[in-house]
Amino acid sequence: MSIHSFYENAPKHLVAVDCIIFGFEDGKLKLLIMKRKVDPMAGAWSLVGGFVQDNESTDEAAARVLKQTTGMDHIYMDQLHTYGDVNRDTGARVISVTYYALIRIKEHDRILANDHGAHWLSLHQIPPLIFDHSVMLQHALDKLRDKAHTYPVGFELLPEKFTLPQLRNLYEEIYQRELDKRNFRKKILAMNILEKLDEKDKSSSKKGAHLYKFDEAKYEQLMKTGFGFTM
Template identity: 45%
Template sequence: MQEYPGQKRILVAVDCIIFGFDGVNVKLLLVKRSLVPERGNWSLMGGFINPSESPEDAANRVLEERTGLKNVYMEQFQVFGNPERDPVERTLSIAYFALIDIHQYEKQLSAENNPEWFLLDDMPEMVFDHAEMVNLAKRELRYKAALHPILFQLLPEKFTIPQLQALYEGVYQTEFDDRNFSRKLLSTGLLVKLAEKDKQSSKKGAFYYRLDQTNYKDNINSFLNLVPNPDKFL
């Protein structure tokens, strides 16, 4: 095999940052690291890219091997390349993040590597630079969610406005005014009100809604003002 002269080996890995929503809280999925150093400590789902793989194929393989999750849409958002980030060998990491409905995927989750969901404001210490990866992924998520309704990826097909508000409050880790949030949300033209109510949270109940896919493209920018002063969260 021909090689470039005078070049040293650099490993390339992928790390998967999985955000989930359980209907009440936004959470982060972590696993126990299986390699030395820091074996047994909390980690993102990471692994090295095989010579025959694309980064996307590697990310999907690593996620399934570490957690059992598959067919999860993941978005590449940054390369982490500090020369000191891995104490063993010089390693670049291509980071991906995903948004999932926890209940939709809970049956896929394997117990083999002890995957566990953590609240965003109660995350444990993580190996290497994984905390930095998560913080930058949160910033990216907040930026995109302030512009477009991407957080619907975390919801079931039908949902209530209180559920959607809880989701936004979890992502931005703040509280929104109930009336203003509801008014702005309904003004987007992206929700279809259903006749059915969720009566588990209160006697009166809250109407279910669904995303109006037919008007999605025309009104995709209508979420621009849903989050007040989004810059302060970035």
């Protein structure tokens, strides 16, 4: 077969990126979603996404979508999965690559998000999403939880200095269940990735709670090896 017919005879497809953008605010894990503007299903809720253009990689498309909706740049996005069922989008065949990002809600551009019809909703307020977007969200949550078993995750969501109750709150939001205070404290300190600061946060009690920050070097090391089983 000639090079011409090899590439020319193959069918082409619309390819989209859909972004699962998590943030953490007021003790709640939140997701950025938007009202879809076009039919089919105009007005329904969807993940933030867009079509991959000719001059950009799929990674670049995801970064562009994030930037257009939040104003945020240079955010690490992890590719999750590609959804390739023939009829997943009822408007046309679209193959969709999902990405997820963890961002600090405070740092995003609220006006831009608003202009795009994008809203932060806490996890238990998420309405049904269009097409397979609810499945995409579930996969992203599973991945986040799965990763939290093996790696310390979610620190991208916290301020630089944080208390142990704040950190526990974040993990409770990721797992969507209460965690035992003492057990959590014991396990997280045993990881040996936190640096106790000589400062206290007195916003929630008179006595105050110690502030911590990450020991980046130890954190990096742990991110490489995980907590898992090693032969």
